[in-house]
Amino acid sequence: EDQVTQSPEALRLQEGESSSLNCSYTVSGLRGLFWYRQDPGKGPEFLFTLYSAGEEKEKERLKATLTKKESFLHITAPKPEDSATYLCAVQAKSQNFVFGPGTRLSVLP
Amino acid sequence: DAGVTQSPTHLIKTRGQQVTLRCSPKSGHDTVSWYQQALGQGPQFIFQYYEEEERQRGNFPDRFSGHQFPNYSSELNVNALLLGDSALYLCASSWGVENYGYTFGSGTRLTVV
Numbered sequence: 100e101d102q103v104t105q106s107p108e109a110l111r112l113q114e115g116e117s118s119s120l121n122c123s124y125t126v127s128g129l130r131g132l133f134w135y136r137q138d139p140g141k142g143p144e145f146l147f148t149l150y151s152a153g154e155e156k157e158k159e160r161l162k163a164t165l166t167k168k169e170s171f172l173h174i175t176a177p178k179p180e181d182s183a184t185y186l187c188a189v190q191a192k193s194q195n196f197v198f199g200p201g202t203r204l205s206v207l208p
Numbered sequence: 209d210a211g212v213t214q215s216p217t218h219l220i221k222t223r224g225q226q227v228t229l230r231c232s233p234k235s236g237h238d239t240v241s242w243y244q245q246a247l248g249q250g251p252q253f254i255f256q257y258y259e260e261e262e263r264q265r266g267n268f269p270d271r272f273s274g275h276q277f278p279n280y281s282s283e284l285n286v287n288a289l290l291l292g293d294s295a296l297y298l299c300a301s302s303w304g305v306e307n308y309g310y311t312f313g314s315g316t317r318l319t320v321v
Contacts, residue, residue, distance in 0.1 A: 130306075133310075141314050142212075142298050142315050143251070143312045145310070145311070145312075186251075193264060195241065195253050196253060196300075197253070198251045200248075200249050200250045201250050
């Protein structure tokens with residue numbers, strides 16, 4: 100069964116304090132691993148897609164990396180506006196998405 | 209270019225009632241997927257529609273049904289509502305069965321009382 104777990108469940112950082120979020124997955128036939136940002140009461144907003152181990156993507160203060168078993172979302176010098184829930188999802192052979200429970204990030208000024 | 213639009217944004221229903229949620233896909237997209245997101249959890253896949261047919265289905269009971277229209281818009285119907293059906297219902301549209309350009313709408317918040 101395709102499964103995605105994320106850690107930590109919640110993370111509080113001071114502004115400028117860098118950290119990483121983890122996404123571990125088991126999937127039959129990975130077609131892609133996706134990171135989304137979700138603000139309260141809103142739909143997920145696409146951040147990155149990674150397709151193969153060793154791949155990295157960057158966008159502003161965020162950098163996503165992928166291994167055969169997990170992905171990391173690195174946040175460098177975060178700002179309060181980076182506060183959100185970060186969701187990881189895998190697209191399996193079935194083409195549909197399996198999401199993890201998310202990591203709630205709070206960045207304090 | 210309009211993204212994925214969902215209606216209504218909020219809805220309150222009573223246990224046992226039926227509800228219909230609507231989704232218009234992003235321009236150029238022909239595939240619609242529906243997700244249920246309970247508070248504090250990740251989205252759970254309900255089903256996907258392509259060419260007006262249900263192509264994939266997650267682990268949801270038959271009380272959850274859907275439809276896709278010739279213009280690619282879609283409806284999600286839930287019968288005999290339970291308190292546990294309270295959630296944010298998300299629609300995602302994409303192109304083709306391989307789900308290119310997967311894009312989410314802002315969701316419909318359903319509260320069952």
